[in-house]
Amino acid sequence: AQTVTQSQPEMSVQEAETVTLSCTYDTSESDYYLFWYKQPPSRQMILVIRQEAYKQQNATENRFSVNFQKAAKSFSLKISDSQLGDAAMYFCAYIRSSGTYKYIFGTGTRLKVLA
Amino acid sequence: NAGVTQTPKFQVLKTGQSMTLQCAQDMNHEYMSWYRQDPGMGLRLIHYSVGAGITDQGEVPNGYNVSRSTTEDFPLRLLSAAPSQTSVYFCASSYERSNTGELFFGEGSRLTVL
Numbered sequence: 001a002q003t004v005t006q007s008q009p010e011m012s013v014q015e016a017e018t019v020t021l022s023c024t025y026d027t028s029e030s031d032y033y034l035f036w037y038k039q040p041p042s043r044q045m046i047l048v049i050r051q052e053a054y055k056q057q058n059a060t061e062n063r064f065s066v067n068f069q070k071a072a073k074s075f076s077l078k079i080s081d082s083q084l085g086d087a088a089m090y091f092c093a094y095i096r097s098s099g100t101y102k103y104i105f106g107t108g109t110r111l112k113v114l115a
Numbered sequence: 116n117a118g119v120t121q122t123p124k125f126q127v128l129k130t131g132q133s134m135t136l137q138c139a140q141d142m143n144h145e146y147m148s149w150y151r152q153d154p155g156m157g158l159r160l161i162h163y164s165v166g167a168g169i170t171d172q173g174e175v176p177n178g179y180n181v182s183r184s185t186t187e188d189f190p191l192r193l194l195s196a197a198p199s200q201t202s203v204y205f206c207a208s209s210y211e212r213s214n215t216g217e218l219f220f221g222e223g224s225r226l227t228v229l
Contacts, residue, residue: 009155037218045205045220091157101146101165102173103218105158 002027004094006106013082014114020067021077021109023092029053031097034068034075039089039108048090051075053097079111087113117141121206121221128196128228136191136224138206146209146216147189151175151202152223158205164189196228 003026013019025034036048051059051068058066063083067076079086092106122137140147148163150173160173164183178200180192189208193200204224209216 004157006157035217043203043223045207045218047217050217101148101163101171102160103148104160105150107155107157 002029002094002096002104004092004104004106006092006109008109009107010110010112012112012114013079013086015082015084017082018078018080019082019111021079021090021092021111023075023077023106025073025075025092025094025104027073027094027096029096033095033097034066035093035095035103036064036066036075036077037091037093037105038086039091040085041088045091049077082113084113084115087111119206119208119219119221121204121224124222124224126224126226128193128226130197130228132196133192133194134196134226135193136204136206136226138189138191138221139187140189140206140208140219141187142208142210142219143186144208144210144219145186147183148173148207148218149179149181149189149191150205150207151200152205153202161191161204193226196226198228200226201228202226 005024032053034051037045039045049061063080089108091108095103119140149161150158162181164170206221207218
């Protein structure tokens with residue numbers, strides 16, 4: 001069965017600094033998608049970034065980028081120039097590219113941004 | 116465009132009571148799903164649907180029922196609430212059946228079962 005592991009329950013970063021959140025996953029599939037979702041204190045989840053497994057190039061969205069290491073089954077999120085508004089829970093998620101609609105989420109990392 | 120709307124946002128039940136969490140989306144999404152979020156456990160899939168009349172079980176379906184009579188609505192029913200069902204529930208939808216689509220979430224419903 002596929003699993004997603006986030007080993008850092010909580011992280012802190014100084015405003016304007018860079019932080020990396022870790023995510024590892026386990027799958028025997030070769031085609032899949034990986035996501036990072038943000039859950040601010042308001043509770044509503046929003047997509048931060050998405051990576052397709054068949055693409056070697058790491059996805060980037062403004063200050064957010066990923067380090068996707070397919071062989072190591074690692075999918076970390078780097079947040080550059082951290083802002084107070086980045087404080088939230090961050091969830092890593094996985095889904096196979098075909099045959100199922102079952103997204104699998106990690107347990108989350110709470111990010112604190114220090115002024 | 117309201118997106119995904121969940122009601123109620125908060126609910127307190129007594130053990131054994133029944134209730135329905137409502138979820139509606141106005142984006143014509145085929146895929147809809149229900150998750151529960153518990154501390155230290157992330158989001159776990161309860162049930163999902165890929166279209167009207169089609170539903171399937173997720174990781175933790177016991178104690179919950181769903182139906183999908185229209186594209187827009189996907190209610191989650193608790194027939195006999197138990198304290199173990201105390202949680203925050205999220206409805207999410209997507210317009211891409213290829214699984215690559217972004218999940219759009221509702222604001223969540225906090226349920227407490229006494």
